[in-house]
Amino acid sequence: MYNSIGDKFSKRANEIRRSPIRELLKLITKPEIISFAGGIPDPTLFPAYLIEEATKTILREEPEKVLQYGPTEGDIRLKMELIKRQQRRNNIKINEDEILITTASQQALDLMGKIFIDSGDTVIVGLPSYLGGLGAFHSYGAEFIGIPLDEDGMRVDLIEEKLKKLKKEQIKKIKFIYVIPDFQNPAGVTLSLERRKKLIKIAKKHDLLILEDTPYRELRYWNKSIPPIFLLAPRGRVVTLFTFSKVFCPGMRLGYVLGSENVIDRLVVAKQSTDLCTPPFTQGILCEMLKGGALDEHIKKLVSVYREKREYMLNVLNKYMLPLNLPDLNWTRPDGGLFLWMTLPAYMDTELMFPRALEKKIAYVKGCAFHYDNSGKNTMRLNFSYPTMDSIDEGIRRLSQVIAGEIRK
Amino acid sequence: MYNSIGDKFSKRANEIRRSPIRELLKLITKPEIISFAGGIPDPTLFPAYLIEEATKTILREEPEKVLQYGPTEGDIRLKMELIKRQQRRNNIKINEDEILITTASQQALDLMGKIFIDSGDTVIVGLPSYLGGLGAFHSYGAEFIGIPLDEDGMRVDLIEEKLKKLKKEQIKKIKFIYVIPDFQNPAGVTLSLERRKKLIKIAKKHDLLILEDTPYRELRYWNKSIPPIFLLAPRGRVVTLFTFSKVFCPGMRLGYVLGSENVIDRLVVAKQSTDLCTPPFTQGILCEMLKGGALDEHIKKLVSVYREKREYMLNVLNKYMLPLNLPDLNWTRPDGGLFLWMTLPAYMDTELMFPRALEKKIAYVKGCAFHYDNSGKNTMRLNFSYPTMDSIDEGIRRLSQVIAGEIRK
Numbered sequence: 179m180y181n182s183i184g185d186k187f188s189k190r191a192n193e194i195r196r197s198p199i200r201e202l203l204k205l206i207t208k209p210e211i212i213s214f215a216g217g218i219p220d221p222t223l224f225p226a227y228l229i230e231e232a233t234k235t236i237l238r239e240e241p242e243k244v245l246q247y248g249p250t251e252g253d254i255r256l257k258m259e260l261i262k263r264q265q266r267r268n269n270i271k272i273n274e275d276e277i278l279i280t281t282a283s284q285q286a287l288d289l290m291g292k293i294f295i296d297s298g299d300t301v302i303v304g305l306p307s308y309l310g311g312l313g314a315f316h317s318y319g320a321e322f323i324g325i326p327l328d329e330d331g332m333r334v335d336l337i338e339e340k341l342k343k344l345k346k347e348q349i350k351k352i353k354f355i356y357v358i359p360d361f362q363n364p365a366g367v368t369l370s371l372e373r374r375k376k377l378i379k380i381a382k383k384h385d386l387l388i389l390e391d392t393p394y395r396e397l398r399y400w401n402k403s404i405p406p407i408f409l410l411a412p413r414g415r416v417v418t419l420f421t422f423s424k425v426f427c428p429g430m431r432l433g434y435v436l437g438s439e440n441v442i443d444r445l446v447v448a449k450q451s452t453d454l455c456t457p458p459f460t461q462g463i464l465c466e467m468l469k470g471g472a473l474d475e476h477i478k479k480l481v482s483v484y485r486e487k488r489e490y491m492l493n494v495l496n497k498y499m500l501p502l503n504l505p506d507l508n509w510t511r512p513d514g515g516l517f518l519w520m521t522l523p524a525y526m527d528t529e530l531m532f533p534r535a536l537e538k539k540i541a542y543v544k545g546c547a548f549h550y551d552n553s554g555k556n557t558m559r560l561n562f563s564y565p566t567m568d569s570i571d572e573g574i575r576r577l578s579q580v581i582a583g584e585i586r587k
Numbered sequence: 588m589y590n591s592i593g594d595k596f597s598k599r600a601n602e603i604r605r606s607p608i609r610e611l612l613k614l615i616t617k618p619e620i621i622s623f624a625g626g627i628p629d630p631t632l633f634p635a636y637l638i639e640e641a642t643k644t645i646l647r648e649e650p651e652k653v654l655q656y657g658p659t660e661g662d663i664r665l666k667m668e669l670i671k672r673q674q675r676r677n678n679i680k681i682n683e684d685e686i687l688i689t690t691a692s693q694q695a696l697d698l699m700g701k702i703f704i705d706s707g708d709t710v711i712v713g714l715p716s717y718l719g720g721l722g723a724f725h726s727y728g729a730e731f732i733g734i735p736l737d738e739d740g741m742r743v744d745l746i747e748e749k750l751k752k753l754k755k756e757q758i759k760k761i762k763f764i765y766v767i768p769d770f771q772n773p774a775g776v777t778l779s780l781e782r783r784k785k786l787i788k789i790a791k792k793h794d795l796l797i798l799e800d801t802p803y804r805e806l807r808y809w810n811k812s813i814p815p816i817f818l819l820a821p822r823g824r825v826v827t828l829f830t831f832s833k834v835f836c837p838g839m840r841l842g843y844v845l846g847s848e849n850v851i852d853r854l855v856v857a858k859q860s861t862d863l864c865t866p867p868f869t870q871g872i873l874c875e876m877l878k879g880g881a882l883d884e885h886i887k888k889l890v891s892v893y894r895e896k897r898e899y900m901l902n903v904l905n906k907y908m909l910p911l912n913l914p915d916l917n918w919t920r921p922d923g924g925l926f927l928w929m930t931l932p933a934y935m936d937t938e939l940m941f942p943r944a945l946e947k948k949i950a951y952v953k954g955c956a957f958h959y960d961n962s963g964k965n966t967m968r969l970n971f972s973y974p975t976m977d978s979i980d981e982g983i984r985r986l987s988q989v990i991a992g993e994i995r996k
Contacts, residue, residue, distance in 0.1 A: 197860065200863070216656070246628070246837055249609075249613060285862045296598050310863070429866055431865070447604075448600065451603065453862075
């Protein structure tokens with residue numbers, strides 16, 4: 179038996195954090211648990227029949243292409259579909275060397291870490307922020323500067339304050355600002371137009387790159403769309419990540435990156451040694467779904483169902499939480515996406531409370547998981563896309579009982 | 588415009604090498620070129636109809652599962668199929684915590700680099716060796732010790748010699764021995780049983796891990812199978828990579844790793860931040876193909892076609908190369924896999940020769956691409972699985988003309 183393997187692991191391996199959500203999701207697979215935990219689409223809405231048809235088409239028309247290795251850059255026809263779509267939906271004009279297909283946006287986050295972060299470099303992130311991003315950057319040795327959020331998203335005015343306290347050398351080690359502008363994960367808040375512009379100004383002034391991650395952009399249920407930071411900024415200042423996990427299905431792991439040719443080229447070279455290419459088979463299916471307009475139709479359906487679920491979630495929160503009469507208990511009212519964010523009285527701890535929630539057969543994600551500094555003890559993320567309407571009602575009822583049990587008399 | 592981005596890239600990004608094969612494959616997509624370059628399966632053999640049927644089944648039976656996120660460890664049913672298959676085919680007995688599904692074996696190589704290699708650590712590799720492996724390890728800052736091959740695979744007797752010259756501190760920085768025992772890529776040679784045992788002895792003595800990469804193991808056309816190093820060694824000494832790229836199709840990017848629970852757990856944590864999970868959709872299709880035995884039938888067909896192609900390739904090499912009357916021109920006679928390896932007279936340079944080959948509309952991979960130290964100038968890799976029989980004849984005829992043009996009078 180080989181016992182000394184522990185000495186062989188890289189420093190990195192000893193530092194990489196286990197994802198609290200991936201671990202949590204393993205725990206809560208029992209059907210009797212009502213889960214507000216995952217960032218998981220409603221499985222009853224998956225377009226299985228459309229996928230079956232698209233698969234049949236590509237397997238009959240070009241099996242030798244979709245079952246073979248493909249270019250690391252991504253299938254050119256899929257890229258052209260996405261370029262047209264970006265122009266149509268977001269008024270973003272890019273060429274084929276400014277886009278890279280990735281194995282969903284988690285891979286893009288990993289590759290961004292790989293090409294930008296040396297151990298000890300800094301990334302500016304939201305407090306809270308998407309933990310898959312924090313995990314990917316941390317795995318390359320990133321350190322973080324945290325910027326709080328309010329109902330208009332990241333408090334970009336606080337970035338300058340933080341920067342003022344840093345020496346020039348320290349600012350140089352800041353590799354990018356990681357921001358999720360639309361219906362942020364986990365907080366559900368949206369970065370206002372004014373703040374987007376301000377963020378770009380700060381990035382220019384201090385020569386910082388912006389990493390814009392926008393997985394939910396097309397899932398807007400309320401108010402008007404705000405232009406992507408990519409569109410508002412000068413070319414090269416922003417790298418933007420999109421994914422099809424929420425608007426199509428997570429089970430195919432498909433996403434893409436927009437950036438300057440220089441950055442895309444570096445990402446391509448890093449991807450060559452990471453997975454050679456994203457599966458041409460699943461790229462082909464997505465391309466087929468985009469070409470015929472089937473995916474756009476599907477997204478309309480998603481938006482209408484999720485809009486109702488969001489509305490319902492907010493209603494039952496009022497119904498069960500207001501009677502608790504806790505002035506410090508509040509939650510965000512997201513314009514889109516999959517999540518809302520709940521803040522409990524400061525003395526409550528959602529990590530300690532979690533076993534009590536599990537006893538009542540409900541689950542959420544503790545807010546501290548989204549804070550690189552482990553703060554946010556009294557917060558939690560609640561997902562409303564996955565549970566059924568009945569489960570939303572029953573689950574929030576039970577959650578209100580759990581919270582009631584925490585109240586200090 | 589943002590011009591200073593170049594200063595922001597990580598040291599790693601500035602060191603990662605562009606894959607010569609990925610770049611080459613982009614150049615030679617013209618249909619008039621006869622390519623012996625890629626490690627590419629024969630596209631006329633892809634089991635498109637079986638895939639269509641398997642897709643239909645999984646989409647009708649459990650769309651909510653195969654289109655959703657899955658565990659990072661891999662789909663449990665697929666893992667159970669692979670465990671049964673390993674026991675049946677290789678007599679390897681493992682449990683479900685000793686296996687991880689990966690996005691093909693390139694991801695496994697990347698993750699092995701991620702969890703084992705700190706910048707400056709050493710990996711022992713074949714001279715030549717698979718360049719995707721070299722690239723992945725190099726991207727984490729690995730340095731290499733190269734061990735030449737002969738017709739029985741890696742000259743493991745030379746490892747001890749090399750180690751003797753190193754100080755204890757330097758040996759400690761050797762993270763693993765990377766070996767491709769069956770029909771090695773690129774050389775096509777197979778590590779003998781005796782050498783496998785010797786390799787294990789050396790690894791034990793110097794406390795080294797063995798990384799066994801065996802993508803072609805099931806594609807044997809000649810002679811008897813030799814047990815995997817994983818089976819021959821004590822548990823924990825070996826991590827073994829398998830892929831379905833060659834025996835099923837590359838376009839789904841599916842592979843798996845066998846290792847001790849400890850190593851698999853580290854790989855899982857690293858994979859969490861790399862791509863969350865390998866697509867459950869493609870895992871479901873593979874599982875379906877394995878369950879019904881369809882894949883095993885398919886592999887039998889592959890073996891019979893590739894056996895003929897190998898035979899034909901060796902015949903036309905005799906036909907066209909022997910008349911050149913060059914005693915220093917020779918090639919390996921692989922028992923399986925996709926490649927053979929040609930050595931030209933020492934004064935020839937396959938890199939300089941390449942433009943002349945392209946003029947004659949043929950392509951190969953220059954041998955130096957597989958040597959981390961850029962040696963092997965007079966060697967090349969020739970693939971026989973992709974071209975048709977007619978192309979093999981015509982292509983080798985043209986290659987003999989190209990080589991004839993290099994002869995020093």
